[in-house]
Amino acid sequence: MNAIQLKSVSKTYLGTNKPAVNDINLSVKQGDIITLLGPSGCGKSTTLRLIAGFERTDSGSISLAENLVSDKSKWVPPENRGVGMVFQDFALFPHLDVFNNVGFGYKSKDRTKRVKEVLELVGLSELAKRYPHELSGGQQQRVALARALARRPVVVLLDEPFSSLDADLRVQMRLEVKRIIKEAGATAVLVSHDQKDALAISDRIVVIKDGVIQQNGTPREIYQNPANKFVANFVGETNILKGVVVEGEACVATSFGTIPCRNTPNIKAKEQVYVSIRPGSIKKDENGPFEGRVLDTIYTGQNIDAKIEVDLGNGTKQSLLMHFHPDEIVNDGDIVRFRVLPDFVAVV
């Protein structure tokens, strides 16, 4: 079952002449976590607000759990859409304790039982009597999530859920939020401009630019086979090079040599293309076919991120980003031989 379906949804705000959301089609399967990912102003929050019912569409239709909630002749208000919302700043009520924040507006007979249940789920049973100012950022986020889940919503919408958390807590809360949503069996839509959040938490990522969906895929598809240059650049670091597809081989001829590439069979031979090579696909190898000079290195703990320069022989140089194993000793000016593995090479 589709928990969410958007068909040809568009929205232009009054007083503007460019659509914030432009003909978006999107289906989200029951139980999936999806992230709307894109730069500031691309239309992520507008999409979320249209689903929640805080904004009205200009055209197109929205269904939640297969029930139509918005089209040109039907409009279901936010409170009747079965949507749970987690806001960026968590929006907890400062004068209510954790228990009453979570149970706010929940009027059913089973209120006490349900609030206890979701507090258990988010691991806050012990802190039910605390007030928001007595909680850490991560605990406040759990309260916000528990409140959103309490009414067993059709979908949970989370607007930049990790942006107010510091780096360590952010990493921890990605896993925790994912666990909680999965255990609750909820369907969730997150909005984020952070590719690391998106890759870590999502079943699917929807990359948006200028109100238009650029790609909708699993984190692996998005990272390994970005649909275009924008997606390749926005989700992770990459090298984008011009090239020509080689006839009869899964290869692309680029300025510094022929490199293996898996997604060429559907492309005509000799066609001019752009190829995206992730830095992790460029491996140091004493017997490799290419040679470059190290310009710059950054030690990240997991890798040594390096910028190298390949001499193309005719007075021009091609710079490339590559990763070295963190054990390597790499100095600026070193000459390294390398090869390109096909794993993270894609025509875009």
Ligand SMILES: Nc1ncnc2c1ncn2[C@@H]1O[C@H](COP(=O)(O)OP(=O)(O)OP(=O)(O)O)[C@@H](O)[C@H]1O
């Ligand atoms: N209430 C509004 N009135 C007019 N224009 C708006 C309004 N809200 C958003 N916009 C415009 O619509 C476009 C999309 O905005 P939106 O907030 O959906 O983007 P976003 O991707 O969520 O950005 P951010 O990450 O900065 O929140 C932007 O150009 C924005 O300026």
